[in-house]
Amino acid sequence: MLDFMDNVQNAFYEASHWNLDNSYGALNATARALLDFQTPKGLRLQISSLAAPNFATSYTLGNVGVVDGSVSYLYSSLPLHRKLKSSELDLHHVVRGYRHLQELRKPDEDWWWEIWHSGTRIDRRDTLLYGRIFLPQSRLEALYLRRLTPTRQLRVSAVSDSALNNGGTILTLLQNDTGKYSTEYLYSTDSALMGVRGLYNFGADPRVAPTNPVTTQQTSEIVHGRFSAGAELYYGLLNKSGGISTGLRFTTLPDHTGFPYTMTLTLNPLMGNLSSTYAVKAGHNLALCSRFDFNFYSYESELQLGCELWRRRRSSTDVEWAVNKIRPDWKQATSTPDDDVSGILKARVDQDWRIGLLWEGRIKELLFTLGASLDLRKREQVFRAVGIELQYSS
């Protein structure tokens, strides 16, 4: 389940019209959400609050090690209006699962952001500041996020920890997203790593609105999916080593009539690694994903399977017939979304019979995450880690 602060940051992206999915780094976000989810370890409690639309705090207490915890604060110059109370937030916002990509939207015009007051521009760039300190370790995380223009964003993240080389590391990331393509430039102080990432979306350019009236033939031919290609390149100046990868993705768009699905193929030509994923949303409540890795230098291969299942409560049988009769839009009358969700099950298994299980959901006003990772090969110690996380936010 997504951390409260991550949820707030996503709310900031949403409020400032930044498309997180249109980045090469998010090319296989669906597969990662379904296959690489973290299972909690031990007990962790989180109490958080969006005290004001611009200010959020969060406190975490865990028992990894002895007792550890963290305190975090977040300030956003942009008022955030997403529902963040644990009793009423949308579970789809905090449970990462199959990512259903939306149609690309045209980026904001520069002048949309301008606010004039008595002849002078008074608008400010949207900024987000975030800090988090982990207490026994005295580790500090800081984030500075600034929307420079409607198509550009600067993200500076830093970690200060005496256990790290040079006492910490800073990563600067400059992102451009025009809809049709996106580019990212990054620099990390650690070994002076520099990187470039780019993603190009084939198909219509969202910036150019179709001027000709759409004919009936065109509507029947309309593509219900999007094809994207990207690449990344890294080079560490100090250790003179680098990395490269390219990737392709095809995903269906909301107007696709069949099952939504996503396919990706990534290739690391330097290391000879080829990875393909296929994820399908097989129903309203079920998503399946598989990934196959192959290394054509070492001939090592790996297969992972995962699924996500939303379990909903049955409404009582005596009113069920009535619920079925009413119009679909009337169903939305309930005050909180996903009120009938009793839990979300995520599971993954790989060819070595390592299994990860996650059960997430909401009880009353608490969000819980229960997880375990198992290794069936090791008979004497099947449970590798078990944990529970509780979140409350107001």
Place this chain on the structure above:
Amino acid sequence: MAFNFNWSPLIADTSRARDMLTTALNKSPKPPIIVDDIIVTELNLGSTPPELEILEIGDLAEDRFRGIFKMSYTGDAFLTLKTKVQANPLNTYLSTKPDFASPMPLAASSGLTIPLQITLSDIRLSGFVILVFSKQKGITLVFRNDPLESLKVSSTFDSIPFVRDYLQKVIEEQLRVLFMDDLPAIIHRLSLRLFVPEFQELETETEERLDGSHDTTAPIDPLLTPPQDAIDSFGNPIDVSQLTALSLDPTSEMHASFSKSNILRLAALSESQRTLSLFTPGIQEAVFRAWANNADQPNSGAATPALTQSSLSRIQSTFGSIRSHASSVASGSTGQETYSSRPTIVSNYSAPAGLSLGANRGTRGQMRKRKKRVVDLRRNKEGAESSGVSTEASTPLQSTSVSETASSVIPEEREKEEALAIPPKSASESHFPSKAAHENLNVGGEPSRLMEQSASADGLLPAAPLLADAPKLSRPKQKAAAVSAVPIYLHEPSEQDQLQHQQQQQHNQYQRSSSSSRPPLSRNRLRPTQQATSPLLRSLSFDKVTSLSSAAAANSKFPSSPPYAESTSSSSGGILEQAWMMKMASEIARKVQVEERKRREGGSQGNERRGRGGKEARAATTGGIWTAEEEDAPPPAYVA
């Protein structure tokens, strides 16, 4: 004089050495680039033996040897390792970095593991080697300096200069650690396997125990501190050197005779007395007794510790650890001695630890210092015994642990007395049965010894001859006390009771000390222990302990049946005397604390052993004066 080094048999079978090298290499945390275990596939010692030049021979006999060599090796030995490495630098780089500021590459960091074969050859060594050999304790080999001069690393990646240099650097570092730390341990284990047949059976037991040894509550048997067992139980290089250090005192020869089978037999013997069984196992060529009455050697109490109570208690504690249930019950019967005698055990153990500290890289100067310390002791013995501390110092080297005990007990005891508000304190003790067992078995020993000392400081009597002897006089009283104490604690102890009890306890202590410091009694106590020819068949102390424990077992609902009440039955000490004793005790405690602080400031450098368990650590801190000196004790090889 000539030595004949036979190199060829060493070449023959290296499989065992290979296994040990494999475990040694995988022990330390590996750099992230190595993603699999390091396996030693081939080990060849080559046909050229190392050149050895004898610099000094400290000790030479048929079954033991101690000497220093200058070694240089330019032979053709080689070693082949196999492992898997992560070939993607981005992967290893990111694996050590926090996620928050990570660039999170999509696939650029995907891993590529490559099997790697490394051959180490052209090894050039030169250095000073300290070699200690004893038939009983195997071979101890320590490098005084870093012996590795150069070596050639050839690997699968020789064509890539960056990787080659990196491997060369990393492997040289690892090898240095291997030579300085792991190799001595390996050689010692191998030699033990060769020379000491008992070691093999013990080792299997040890390996089981090793898992539990990280536990702070893991039992540390005082019996096992003598050389052979100490090594066996933990297989630590420090123990190895400690062993040679201990071999200096004649006591170790005695302890060496406590083989495992003997201990088992003794355990069975004493166990048979805890039950109603009439069976008494016979031990060949031995007479089971604890009291002797011959007064032939009035001054030798300290010099013959082998048969003193402490050694007896060692025997018992061993079987105590074997059968911990019974002893846990018995622990209740010891009362305050439980606390005060615990540091005894610990310091018994820690004293050798201190000795061994400097062993690996000591210098001659330290050796001299140590010798001097022994001289100091003797001088003190003759000289003033006006202060408690100096009386402690007056015990000869062999009983160092005993005197340490005395010094360390004081602060401990005082604290404990304060913390002792609740009578059934041994309820918590009994969770650690074997510990409790030691405590039990030292019944009446150390604490009253301490009191003897302080009493002697009072001028009542010169303490030195008494030191190594346990005041068994208090035992009969204890027995009576235990019996009487049980009914006392049958009713719920109220706060007043507790207070009373505390007072009693203090009182009792002083009284016992005063009574035990009466010269004739203590003499009587002391001498018998040194006599091997006594016809008594049964140890009175055993008798006492067993009867106590059985009493306690009968009343196991009241695990603590403390003998505190004893004081009421014994002669009462004057208030003045009591006050004086308090003062003395606090004085001694203060001195010990000062010493301890001094030591802490000085000797906080890498005492590996101290970190091993809470108990030992505590022992080191409560060790008092002696641990301070012993920390920079010379290597065994130097102490001729």
